[in-house]
Amino acid sequence: MTDAVQNDSLEQALNTTAYAVPLPVDSAGDAGASKALQTVLQIKSSKTEGRLRKAIPILKRAVRKINEGQYRSAAQLGLEALHIDENLAMANHVTAIALDKMGVASFALELYERALKLDPNEPEVYQNLGLLAWRMELHDVAEQFFRIFCRMMPNMVEGPNNLACVLRDKGLFNDAIEVLRTAIYANQESALLWNSLGTVMMEQTNFDNAILFYEQALQIEPNLARAYHNIGYCRATEGDHKTALEHIQKALDLDVMPDNERAESEHARAVSLIGIGKLDEAWEAYECRNNPRYSGATCYSIPAKKWDGEPLEGKKILVVGEQGLGDEVMFMNMGHDLIDRLGPEGHLTIGVVPRLKTLFERSFPKATVTPHATIRSNGMPLRGCPHITDWESYDYWAPMASVLRVLRTDISDFDKPGGFLTADPDRVEHWREELEKLGPGYKAGLLWKSMLMSAKRSKYYSPFSQWKKTLRTEGITWINLQYGDCEEDIARAEKEFGVKIHQLDIDLKNNLDDLAALCVALELVVGPMNATTNIAAGSGTQVAIIGAPNAWPYLGTGQLPWYPTAKVFCADSISDWKPAMARFNAWLEQEVSGGGKTSVAGAA
Template sequence: MSPLRPAASASLTKAAALERAGDLYGALAAYEAALTTAPDDPEILSPLASLAGRMGLWEVAAQLWAQVSLADPDRLEAVDGQARALRELGRFEPAIGLLREALLAHPQEARLWNSLGVILTQDSQARLALTFLDEAVRLDPTNAAAVYNRAIALFDLDETEAAAEAFAQARSLAGKAADAAMIDFAAATLALARGDLAGGWAAYESRFSPDLPKALSFDVPGGRWALGGGMAGRHMLVVGEQGLGDELMFANVLPDLLAALGPRGRLSLAVEPRLAGLFARSFPEASVGAYVTDHSGQQPRRSVPGLDAVPAVDLWAPMGSLPGAFRLTVAAFPSRPGYLQPDPAAVARWRGWLGSGPPAVGLSWRSGKAAGDRARQYPPAELWAPLLRTPGVRFVNVQYGETAEELAAFRSATGAEILEPPALDLRDDIDGLAALLCALDLTVCVANATGSLAGAVGANVAILGAPAAWPRLGTDALPWYPRAKVLIAPAFGDWVPVMAAAAALVAALAR
């Protein structure tokens, strides 16, 4: 292979430096500049493909890795990279075929066995995945990634003791601080899934390890509250974190926090902007505002404009740290049906819209991101058909995102009447959605933000859950939402019994 031209070499050096500094778009432009002088050079195509994947441009990454393979057929990095990109796009069959073909030529390559095991796990084939992951570990016993992925497959299969052992082994092999931090967080969720709440919540603090790529940091006033620390009579700032559904779930502890702060204490809440109105109504004793997250650096940084003024904040805590003080056992979860309060007038308006017709059932069948690893968390669209054919009920769309094609397909396949709530932005008007959920007779949804919202406001909801979900905390329910009915798939990919149970709940309404 001929050496790079000076211009291409300079652009490549610049791109690598920009990428290390966290300027991904600048790096992308520099790689593309290098590519104009040597469009088929794998030494440029490879880092460009890797960067595309890092930026979530998986279609582009798949195409670039394919170009690398054409230019350099012996470069296994390209096979591995293309398979990962296809996996992230949810194209499991071509990814599996690509790796199987590569393994025929390179059966001693542990990385290929590991990659195939990961794809099979995400394709709801964890038992088969173990065969490939075990071979990866046999070929390379020090391969921390393969041992970690083996733990994930065991977690999927509910073999939690073996999974815990595998996580511990992977942790001992991890050569990079980032890998160790990722393993620590996964092991924390496993502990919670096993019902070890005290140990799990303590380990859950690892989500803020500075070694984790893109770990959230905070620019907020006050001292960081530590697990076990006092709070009575203090002014405490609580900052929301992770996804919308996580903030809704962790808010379960806020009434307990208010009681612990006592009459001389003060609570300030910084939440996702869409939640500010709902939280302000639900916790009138607190000062509620929206946080701001700056993504310009290598790690996101969260601040709380408007809540950092006087009176001075004494302590602050991420919302997900509070269960470590108030939810150390399942018995510590209160039995109250809900803890967030929708607007009563809005609930009344939605009931007026629904009128006195047949029972109204809300439907939400996926999250906003449903490709790659997320796909196995939700029943396939075709399995909703029997439920949608239930006579004597009306269905109401409460699925956020672009749904026109999916709704048309549901209607065409089943003839179901699916109402669409007028002038309601199901993604951004969370307060309005909360009111609608309380007006419905039942909502059937997957474990997404809509399910968390329905549970938090105490609406009648059936949540379709995948196995190995840590928020169930070692139970067959969701202790956060006592009124929610939880229907759990016996295994990933086995959604038929869950959908049958959901259809039975809907049919019972019509009787």
């Protein structure tokens, strides 16, 4: 008997609520619709022998349960069939599909691989493995399985579609285009392929061609909701949220999308509502981010009642950080107001990334700050607050942004001076003394990218080459605030630009409390929106953001209402950062020539 069949952890998994990682929205194929399942139903038990004859009736029941969406029952039946004969390829495959659909990814992967060893000539196993690996962000593995599927099934468009999309996600755009071009030549009426070609163009910020390809897909298949969604996504990325909403709503109104695609469109709609500043409607819509069918969702393991708009006065509530570290900082713009709303009889506990704990404890002394922890459970992020033990004392818990529904329903709610974080005054003084050792002049902190520069994220950042004029601005001493792998860029700045970017003795990634103090000691912090610029602006430091066009955190204002001391220099187009950099450089020269630090309320 296989380890997977005998494993007690599998029995436990079958009795635990789990969510399957949603399929990528541009994928083709679904394990639950595999032709292999129909093949099982068509087998006549009377024409089989031995153990297979005993297993077939059980497998047929399992397939029917899969078709009914009762994946746990299907998996249990599949295991029953495997107990009869663990070497039945179809029993391994059917059970893997059931486990896959119910979200038990690790065991599904094991049984898929076992089915493959028993019957290496079954193409759908390769496709299902590729889809599962893709969902688990194992892109190299997914690519290998999709390539095999393409060779075995050269006339099926699902293979080249999925292969090209994985290549796109790896940033291999030319390879993806070549795969799609070849497939489209043979399948010119495939709306699926034209749509996926549009997504490759989109990720390269070639919006005009992307939309042409989406429109071609719609000419072939007018009800292809994902194409309308993708046009909306294009427009939102360009900053045109009103037009984006029109196309996203078309996708939703067609009412033909599977759950995972609908979840993506609902989220896109909510983000664009935030992007145009319709906050009273937007924050309610934004609750869709917690739908486990949405690819960016986090699941929570918190044994308390989830808050859903109930009165907060006198209540004890836990708010848990969500999304990225920078988002946790930004959303806590409402922290002091939430404490006031709870009143003297209530209490706030804040669950945050452990690196933020010290800074948040000083900034919100009336609250309890506890670290949250996140694990990957079958490919899905699962978050909890393990240090809390008195759960019975809590009235509610909520993801951090959910509280915005009652505390930030209008732009005027953000009209508060200075910062909401409090840097350590002793460390601020320490860093001022260290900066003085570098000589007189204007001291500015610099960032230019995210630590996670994936193919999809890189388009939101101005290329380092375009920082040349900025770095050469007279009178500025530049301080490195960029964490992660940046040695090559710093060396390039000195060699090619003739500018030294000073590196101080500080752990920029992990010691965020000290980072806040350093930012407050500086005259200015410059960079894209990331964890560091959020901390700097939240601490009341003057911050210049080189940002994407009309990004949703601007709330339709063109600036950042979350941070009164931040100034946004917004790109006209995400594919052309030069105008934004030129406007920033002109402002910076004027700022420096003014001499001395701009007075900022709330800065230490």
